[in-house]
Amino acid sequence: MVKAAHEAARLSDSYSMWEVVSGAPGGTFLLLVARKSLAELDSGDVIHSPAYLTALGGEPAQKKMAANLASAVVSSEQNNFRFLPQQSIPPAEWVTADPKFWTRKPVAKKVP
Numbered sequence: 001m002v003k004a005a006h007e008a009a010r011l012s013d014s015y016s017m018w019e020v021v022s023g024a025p026g027g028t029f030l031l032l033v034a035r036k037s038l039a040e041l042d043s044g045d046v047i048h049s050p051a052y053l054t055a056l057g058g059e060p061a062q063k064k065m066a067a068n069l070a071s072a073v074v075s076s077e078q079n080n081f082r083f084l085p086q087q088s089i090p091p092a093e094w095v096t097a098d099p100k101f102w103t104r105k106p107v108a109k110k111v112p
Helices: 002-009 038-047 050-056 058-072 092-097
Strands: 015-019 029-033
Touching (some): 002 050, 050 058
Antiparallel strands (some): 015 029
């Protein structure tokens, strides 16, 4: 329902869902959402505007999603992570798209 509504409303945000196969209890899923800045976290209400709610199917669909969530989710948590260029090996296309961010800066030499 969510994927179809995102596509129909042509939303700018994107996400991916992953099932954990090792290192967590069975039935653990990760929902990963990429953000360009922390400011995008505050834009959720704007992104998921009436156009999205209409594409989702209105109030009955929202109630169905809430019921699905209540019956399927045992617990949830939210973590925010930041990629650091000095700790990353990004794909070449990422570096090409934003060389200022991804290009490693030379380490300053110590002055004796």
